[in-house]
Amino acid sequence: QKEVEQNSGPLSVPEGAIASLNCTYSDRGSQSFFWYRQYSGKSPELIMSIYSNGDKEDGRFTAQLNKASQYVSLLIRDSQPSDSATYLCAVNRDYGQNFVFGPGTRLSVLP
Amino acid sequence: DAGVTQSPTHLIKTRGQQVTLRCSPKSGHDTVSWYQQALGQGPQFIFQYYEEEERQRGNFPDRFSGHQFPNYSSELNVNALLLGDSALYLCASSRSWAGTEAFFGQGTRLTVV
Numbered sequence: 001q002k003e004v005e006q007n008s009g010p011l012s013v014p015e016g017a018i019a020s021l022n023c024t025y026s027d028r029g030s031q032s033f034f035w036y037r038q039y040s041g042k043s044p045e046l047i048m049s050i051y052s053n054g055d056k057e058d059g060r061f062t063a064q065l066n067k068a069s070q071y072v073s074l075l076i077r078d079s080q081p082s083d084s085a086t087y088l089c090a091v092n093r094d095y096g097q098n099f100v101f102g103p104g105t106r107l108s109v110l111p
Numbered sequence: 112d113a114g115v116t117q118s119p120t121h122l123i124k125t126r127g128q129q130v131t132l133r134c135s136p137k138s139g140h141d142t143v144s145w146y147q148q149a150l151g152q153g154p155q156f157i158f159q160y161y162e163e164e165e166r167q168r169g170n171f172p173d174r175f176s177g178h179q180f181p182n183y184s185s186e187l188n189v190n191a192l193l194l195g196d197s198a199l200y201l202c203a204s205s206r207s208w209a210g211t212e213a214f215f216g217q218g219t220r221l222t223v224v
Contacts, residue, residue, distance in 0.1 A: 004153075034212070043201055043215040044154065088153050097144040097205055097213045098167045101153030 003027060004091050004102035012108045019076040021105050023089030026070070033065055034090040035074045037083075038104065044088055048074065079109040113138060115204050115216035123222045124192050132187040132219045136204030143185040144213060145177060146201040154201055160185050161207075189221075197223045 007022045021035075032051050036044035048063040050056045050072065056063045062075040072091075076083055086106045090099040116135045124130050136143050142161045146154035156169035160179035179185045183204075189196055199220050203213035 036215075043218050046212060046214060049212055090153075097142065097159050097203060098156045098169060099154075099213070101155070103151075103153050 003100045004089055006087075006089050006102040006105045009086075009104075009106040010108055011105055012110060013079050015079060015081060015109055015111050017079050017109075019079045019083065019107055019109070021074040021076075021087050021089075021107065023072045023074075023091075023102055024070055025072070025089075025091045025100075027091065027093055027100075028067075028070065029093050030067075030070075030091045031094060032092040033063070033072045034092075034099065035061075035063060035072075036088040036090060036101075038086045038088055040085075047087075076107075079107075081109045081111050083107060084109050115140075115202055115214055117200075117202050117216040117219050119219060120217065121220045121222075123224060126192055126194060126223055128192050129188065129190045130192060130221060132189075132200050132202075132221070133184065134187070134202030134204075134216060135184045136202075137214050140204035140206055140214075141183050142205045142207055143179060143183065144203045144205075145185070145187045146203065146215075147171075147196075148199040148201055148218070150198070157187070192223045194223050197221060 035048045038044045050063040060077045064073045086104040089102040144159040145157040148154040158168040163179045174190045199218045202216045
């Protein structure tokens with residue numbers, strides 16, 4: 001079992017719809033969770049971080065964490081074509097930057 | 112405010128050669144980490160530097176080494192290059208060793224032929 005898994009893509013949604021991206025992790029000791037967006041040929045850009053169970057909202061983005069189920073998700077409301085990118089889930093067991101990244105889910109928002 | 116900057120942006124090397132990649136962290140950041148991202152995969156953690164010392168290391172061979180300078184900038188060195196070392200090498204910085212939110216540079220695309 002891979003340490004961090006994400007729903008396989010590509011995921012296509014129409015403009016204005018809600019995009020749902022999922023991530024599961026195997027290490028129960030994981031403490032911090034991140035979503036990065038990566039446009040083709042560019043570097044990852046931090047979108048959201050979440051550390052405790054529940055929802056965290058930032059504009060059109062909502063991260064959800066359920067440590068008991070070892071599951072973290074990202075919802076993008078009112079999806080825009082500019083949201084088309086690969087979304088990377090990253091998990092960290094402790095302090096520091098030794099993140100474990102998932103393989104990413106490619107999202108396409110169709111005009 | 113300059114973000115994380117990396118140089119060079121692209122590099123082509125021959126198998127067996129050595130390469131040095133450079134990174135300047137975001138202003139106010141003192142911790143630098145390096146990642147390798149193969150095509151179509153997520154980044155893989157190589158190592159982290161803080162106070163000029165390697166603090167954490169991922170599952171990479173000793174051919175991968177690094178350095179951090181007093182001004183917090185960092186170098187990644189890879190010896191005896193293999194074809195499989197071809198990847199995007201990303202540098203990330205954060206405010207402190209314990210800081211978990213990392214900001215990435217634009218990366219160096221290394222091609223080994």
